[in-house]
Amino acid sequence: MVGKLAQTGVAAELVARACRGDEHAEAEIYAALAPATFGLIRRLVGGGAQAEDLFQETMMSFYERLSTFRAEAPLGAWLRQIALSKCFMYLRSPWHRARLQWDGAGDEWMRNAVDDPSLATCAAECLDVERALWNLAPTARAVVWLFEVEGFSHEEIGRAFGRTASFSKSQLARAHQRLRAYLEPAVEPPACTSI
């Protein structure tokens, strides 16, 4: 079980052309992979300018290293690794942690997400899940996404955050609790008086 990006492949001939510097081929690859890449980054670090910056860095690294791609896995999986390493560097940075404490930057994602045009076509249930996800702390959100959608193990998540597997397990358990509380339908209290 891995995210959609990891399963996305691109024709070898297109990659070869892009390696030779063909800008049309590069643009085609961009069109095929950029949306899922940005989706993944947005899930891990939240929305806003930071996600756009990381996306830009990821895609720049991707094109710079494209000539070293050996086609042992789909191109999307290779790009996913680059994106994840950029996101982990960001999430691990002391500056990011301090920023979250100082100005409640975690709320920024919620504010941006309210105006997210991609949610316009989202079904009601999907919208609830999105909102529940936004309500999580940034680290918990990244952990739950990596575990449930990207197929990471607790050990891998712990390593990615520079912590232990127990850190991942506790974050996930708390995230599940919060998601459950948010997603389970509220039970209507019985009427006080009989009708």
Place this chain on the structure above:
Amino acid sequence: MHFDLEESRVVDMIGQKLRRLRTDGAPPIPWQEFKRRQLLRRVRAQTEQRRQFALVAAVALMMIGALVSWRYLLPVLNSGASDFVGMAHRPAASVAWDEAAASSVASERWLAAQPAEPVIVRVGTRAAVMGLEDRIAWVDDTLTSVRAQGGQLERAHALQLQRDQLINSLAQVRYAESLASNLP
């Protein structure tokens, strides 16, 4: 046991819901915008690299300068200090002359240590341009009043010559300014 099963079912349900979420939509920026930002970042990175190189070069130059000063200027100062006792018995005019000579020698050594080619120094031309424009305006006014009064042909001719020279100077300054702005 029943609770554990229920918990596990809910966790599975949450996982399924998360996996059903959309992970792609429109790319955040179109391809052309991505290329523009890529170019911008590369230019910034190059500028930063040049700045760091300049900083390292400046520090190295300062260290070399300090080394040169220590190697050449310190003996001069030391010899000056050792001669201090002897200088105290000399007449005042002679002491002043020696100090000036020592200062001149130090200055000459410093100048010799400078690069053979002068370093390009950019200064703002705004003050020069404004000064020239003011001067031209004054000459124009004077020239108009002289012509209005009639006569004084020589004075009018001199003013006209002065005006031509000022215009020429202004053109040179502006040309230099435009050349400097095209330098990297």
